[in-house]
Amino acid sequence: MKLNIAVLPGDGIGPEVTEQAIKVLKAIALEFDHTFLFKEAAVGAVAIDKYNNPLPDNTLDLCKSSDAILFGAIGHPKYDNDPSAKIRPEQGLLKLRKELGLFANVRPVKAYDTLLNKSPLKKNIIEGTDISIYRELTGGIYFGKKHLSEDGNAASDLCEYSREEIERIAHLAFKAAQDRNKKVTLVDKANVLETSRLWRKVVTELASQYPDVLLDFLFVDNAAMQMILNPKQFDVILTENLFGDVISDEASVIGGSIGLLASASIGEKHAMFEPIHGSYPQATGKGIANPVASILSAAMLLEHFHLHEEADLVKEAVDKSLKLNVTTPDLNTKYDNISTSKVGDFIADFISNPKDSNLNFTNIHLGQSTII
Numbered sequence: 001m002k003l004n005i006a007v008l009p010g011d012g013i014g015p016e017v018t019e020q021a022i023k024v025l026k027a028i029a030l031e032f033d034h035t036f037l038f039k040e041a042a043v044g045a046v047a048i049d050k051y052n053n054p055l056p057d058n059t060l061d062l063c064k065s066s067d068a069i070l071f072g073a074i075g076h077p078k079y080d081n082d083p084s085a086k087i088r089p090e091q092g093l094l095k096l097r098k099e100l101g102l103f104a105n106v107r108p109v110k111a112y113d114t115l116l117n118k119s120p121l122k123k124n125i126i127e128g129t130d131i132s133i134y135r136e137l138t139g140g141i142y143f144g145k146k147h148l149s150e151d152g153n154a155a156s157d158l159c160e161y162s163r164e165e166i167e168r169i170a171h172l173a174f175k176a177a178q179d180r181n182k183k184v185t186l187v188d189k190a191n192v193l194e195t196s197r198l199w200r201k202v203v204t205e206l207a208s209q210y211p212d213v214l215l216d217f218l219f220v221d222n223a224a225m226q227m228i229l230n231p232k233q234f235d236v237i238l239t240e241n242l243f244g245d246v247i248s249d250e251a252s253v254i255g256g257s258i259g260l261l262a263s264a265s266i267g268e269k270h271a272m273f274e275p276i277h278g279s280y281p282q283a284t285g286k287g288i289a290n291p292v293a294s295i296l297s298a299a300m301l302l303e304h305f306h307l308h309e310e311a312d313l314v315k316e317a318v319d320k321s322l323k324l325n326v327t328t329p330d331l332n333t334k335y336d337n338i339s340t341s342k343v344g345d346f347i348a349d350f351i352s353n354p355k356d357s358n359l360n361f362t363n364i365h366l367g368q369s370t371i372i
């Protein structure tokens with residue numbers, strides 16, 4: 001298969017982790033005889049520095065003309081610490097999602113058997129957790145009208161949703177549940193918010209088209225608690241933009257690190273693949289950022305194009321790396337010298353030589369006689 005992939009590394013650790021995902025996709029292309037062509041463009045703070053625009057036209061054009069987009073992360077402390085900045089890196093990402101119509105953000109969350117002791121949560125609580133979060137991505141409070149009073153002492157953000165915006169992602173969530181454990185939990189705040197009451201009404205109506213799927217409801221405050229108390233109760237979580245953003249970072253604690261959580265942002269015409277984490281500025285250039293979220297986002301890209309064998313091999317390589325402790329410091333209490341790029345090398349090499357012994361990989365890439 002031939003794929004044109006737009007690469008938007010962005011800020012902070014974005015370029016480091018995206019480099020590893022590309023390494024892995026190149027290994028897949030070689031192994032399975034695909035042609036993946038990568039073209040890079042600026043987004044976020046680096047694009048503001050260069051073009052005074054967090055999403056320059058040439059970046060948007062490249063994304064529109066590509067088959068898929070691999071996105072790193074955006075964000076820089078100089079904007080985080082300056083509430084008065086009018087041009088901000090995050091505007092680049094939000095505009096990209098809106099312009100490309102990427103209305104569904106799918107965020108898988110699972111507890112890896114080999115990492116059960118890395119989570120601060122108890123093993124018996126998280127073991128077997130397998131959740132798919134369907135977060136609405138182009139509506140809600142992130143996109144509503146914003147207002148700051150002239151004296152700067154009052155502000156508002158409008159939260160709006162239409163039936164159509166709710167229906168299109170709800171269909172995807174129900175269909176996903178049909179292929180999984182047949183349960184959708186709608187997370188909202190319908191006891192307070194009019195938009196949430198619309199979500200409940202529309203999703204309840206739609207549920208009759210999916211009689212094999214159980215529809216459940218949780219208020220978001222309770223859902224945040226349930227995520228920690230009993231995450232195994234969840235199968236597919238369907239929710240609006242803001243709640244999905246918050247609850248998925250919380251859910252990353254189950255896996256042991258947010259550096260593991262991948263996502264696919266899907267629209268009618270376009271698809272973008274992005275880790276759920278941000279630009280983690282404190283880690284920039286240190287080689288400590290976990291690249292697995294980016295690598296698993298690349299696996300979701302492969303799945304999007306029905307390259308399931310290829311995606312499974314990436315996931316197998318990731319599992320192997322976690323099992324052998326070939327991980328960055330966020331998950332590694334055993335070895336302190338395993339960098340972002342060493343993890344990428346290991347996973348790419350596993351893809352090229354899946355039958356080689358573990359020892360060979362570790363010898364080559366960790367420079368140690370044995371780590372097993």
Ligand SMILES: NC(=O)C1=CN([C@@H]2O[C@H](COP(=O)(O)OP(=O)(O)OC[C@H]3O[C@@H](n4cnc5c(N)ncnc54)[C@H](O)[C@@H]3O)[C@@H](O)[C@H]2O)C=CC1
Nearest residue numbers: 073074075076080258259276277278279280281289290330
């Ligand atoms: N999709 C995006 O591009 C996102 C961008 N942001 C932006 O990123 C900047 C930093 O935001 P934060 O709230 O600090 O969120 P963040 O996700 O960048 O980092 C939060 C914490 O998560 C951990 N972490 C994140 N990525 C990791 C990785 N790959 N490996 C290991 N640990 C990792 C670190 O402990 C870090 O302190 C801000 O400018 C924010 O606006 C935040 C979230 C998403």
Ligand SMILES: CC(C)CC(=O)C(=O)O
Nearest residue numbers: 090093094142245276277
């Ligand atoms: C700019 C933010 C909306 C990014 C974010 O936190 C996310 O998409 O998870």
Ligand SMILES: [Mg+2]
Nearest residue numbers: 245246249276
């Ligand atoms: Mg977020």
